[in-house]
Amino acid sequence: xxxxxxxxxxxxxxxxxxxxxxxxxxxxxxxxxxxxxxxxxxxxxxxxxxxxxxxxxxxxxxxxxxxxxxxxxxxxxxxxxxxxxxxxxxxxxxxxxxxxxxxxxxxxxxxx
Amino acid sequence: xxxxxxxxxxxxxxxxxxxxxxxxxxxxxxxxxxxxxxxxxxxxxxxxxxxxxxxxxxxxxxxxxxxxxxxxxxxxxxxxxxxxxxxxxxxxxxxxxxxxxxxxxxxxxxxxxx
Numbered sequence: 001x002x003x004x005x006x007x008x009x010x011x012x013x014x015x016x017x018x019x020x021x022x023x024x025x026x027x028x029x030x031x032x033x034x035x036x037x038x039x040x041x042x043x044x045x046x047x048x049x050x051x052x053x054x055x056x057x058x059x060x061x062x063x064x065x066x067x068x069x070x071x072x073x074x075x076x077x078x079x080x081x082x083x084x085x086x087x088x089x090x091x092x093x094x095x096x097x098x099x100x101x102x103x104x105x106x107x108x109x110x111x112x
Numbered sequence: 113x114x115x116x117x118x119x120x121x122x123x124x125x126x127x128x129x130x131x132x133x134x135x136x137x138x139x140x141x142x143x144x145x146x147x148x149x150x151x152x153x154x155x156x157x158x159x160x161x162x163x164x165x166x167x168x169x170x171x172x173x174x175x176x177x178x179x180x181x182x183x184x185x186x187x188x189x190x191x192x193x194x195x196x197x198x199x200x201x202x203x204x205x206x207x208x209x210x211x212x213x214x215x216x217x218x219x220x221x222x223x224x225x226x
Contacts, residue, residue, distance in 0.1 A: 036217075043116070043202050043217030044155070088155065097145065097206045097215045099168040104154035 003027050006089055006103030015112050019076040023089035023103045026070065030091040030101070033065050035074045038086045038105065047087075048074065079110045114139065116205050116218035124224045130191040133221045137184050137205030141216075143167070144186040146178060149200040149220070161186050162208045190223075198225045 006023045013019055021035075032051055036044035048063040050056045056063045062075040072091075076083055086105040092098055117136045125131050137144050145168075146158040157170040161180035178188040184205075190197055200222050206215035 041219075043204075043219050045217070046215050049213050049215075090155075094168070096209070096213075097143070097204065098160060099157050099170070100145075100147075100155075101157070102147075102155035 001026065002104075003101050004089065004091060004103040007106055008104055010107040010109050012109045012111065013079055015079060015081060015110055017079050017110070019079050019083070019108060019110075021074040021076075021087050021089075021106050021108070023072050023091075024070055025072075025091060025101075027091075027093070027101075028067075028070065029093040032092045032095065032097075033063070033072050034090045034097075034100070035061075035063055036088040036090060037083075038088060040085075044088055076108075079108075081110050081112050084108055084110050116203060116216050118201075118203055118218040118221050120221060121219065122222050122224075124226065125193050126226050127193055127195060129193050130189065131193060131223060132187055132189045133201055133223075135186045135188075135203035135205075135218055137186070137203075138216055141205040141207055142184055143206050143208030144180060144184065145204045146186070146188050147202045147204065148172075149202055150198075155202070158188065193225045195225050198223060 004025045035048040038044040053067045060077045064073040088105045089103040090100040119134045143162045145160040147155045149155045160168040164180045180186045200220040202220045204217045
């Protein structure tokens with residue numbers, strides 16, 4: 001069993017929808033949680049970086065961490081076709097971006 | 113500010129050969145991490161170099177090695193290539209200490225082993 005589980009999708013939504021992306025994990029030592037967006041043939045791009053439990057908002061993106069349930073989420077409001085990409089969660093026991101463990105990614109398709 | 117650059121972008125090798133990939137981080141960033149991305153396993157951590165020292169290491173065999181130079185540029189080397197080493201190799205740079213909360217990935221080097 002992988003340390004970080006993520007539904008591969010694809011997840012198809014209409015433009016303007018609220019998107020919910022999720023990851024579960026098994027290692028209770030994870031303290032740092034990230035979300036990345038990866039377009040085809042590009043490197044991942046950091047979207048959100050959070051520490052421990054709680055919520056963090058940045059524009060149309062909201063990241064939630066529930067350490068008691070070992071569950072993290074990324075919400076995208078007012079989704080746009082340009083949001084179509086693969087979304088990767090990642091987490092680490094160590095500060096910053098050391099030794100990240102990634103989920104396999106969820107492919108999101110936003111149709112106009 | 114220039115982004116993370118990786119060279120070469122594409123590489124074709126045969127089994128048994130060795131390969132060296134290069135990564136130039138964002139100016140001022142002292143940490144460079146390497147990841148292998150495959151369709152089956154996703155992104156897997158190889159190792160991280162911080163100020164020329166290997167700070168973290170993933171669960172890859174000793175055929176995978178790396179180093180970092182005084183200008184923070186990093187190289188990774190894979191010896192005795194196997195078919196399963198075919199992957200996208202990504203490097204990521206960040207400041208390396210808790211005062212930084214930004215990290216950038218390069219575009220990757222796509223390695224094909226025949």
